[in-house]
Amino acid sequence: MHFQYEAFDINDMTIYSITDASHGADYDIAKKGDPLGNRSQSGRLLLLGPSALETKGAGNVHILEYHSSVIRRVCRSTLQAETLSMVSGYEGAEHVRSVLYGMNYEEDKHDLIKAMDRYKIVMMTDCKSLEQHLRQPGLHTVGDKRLAIDLSALRQLVWRLPGEDVGDPMLADIPPSSATTTVQWIDTSTMVADGLTKRMKSPQIDELMATGAVNVSFVKIVDRNGFGAKENLGV
Secondary structure, eight states, X not given: OOOOTTOSOGGGEEEEEEEXXXXXEEEEEOTTSOEEEEEEEEEEEEEEEETTHHHHSEEEOEEEEEEEEEXXXXXXXXXXXXXXXXXXXXXXXXXXXXXXXXXXXXXXTTOHHHHHHHSOEEEEESOHHHXXXXXXXXXXXXXXXXXXXXXXXXXXXXXXXXXXXXXXXXXXXSOOXXXXXXXXXXXXXXXXXXXXXXXXXXXXXXXXXHHOEEEOOSSOOBOTTSOBHHHHHTX
């Protein structure tokens, strides 16, 4: 892996949790060799990078962690698989946020709220329905109770104002601009964690490992025929 010296200003850095999931793409093999059930796979990357990456979509980063693991819970939908992967990614990012705050502000190292206010976490996903649900105001929910609980927990983070314990989607029409935990949709063709969810060639991971740079798109990329980049490749 490539870690560029002084890749970004440590006084203006952001924690990035990039997560993806493949719904029912894996399965166990019975003793007779027959496929047995379906499992979903989670792919996660935890990065430190410049705050400008959130708006410009490009920047040099440092890789802290990467994971490719089976989601133990049976997922009934892509939304559920993507949500569980995001929750796992957020938990790792929150741990890093607390560690960074404890290293720099030892007198308040046990104050979680101050840590959340000091460093920003950006959760990136290519699941549009997940991003829209987390940013939607009101009491919108889903039928699956366990999924609804996970989504509610993430919504409290995205809608949290500095100084608050949790956010409330009922008090505004959009998430606060001062939120320190945000969610950002990126196009699937630029999802660097995609290669951690299934067997495939991943030029995004190759570029990240070789150069330490991330390039993502906040708009859907289409080819001349009107197909998405992944659709054209048959992925």
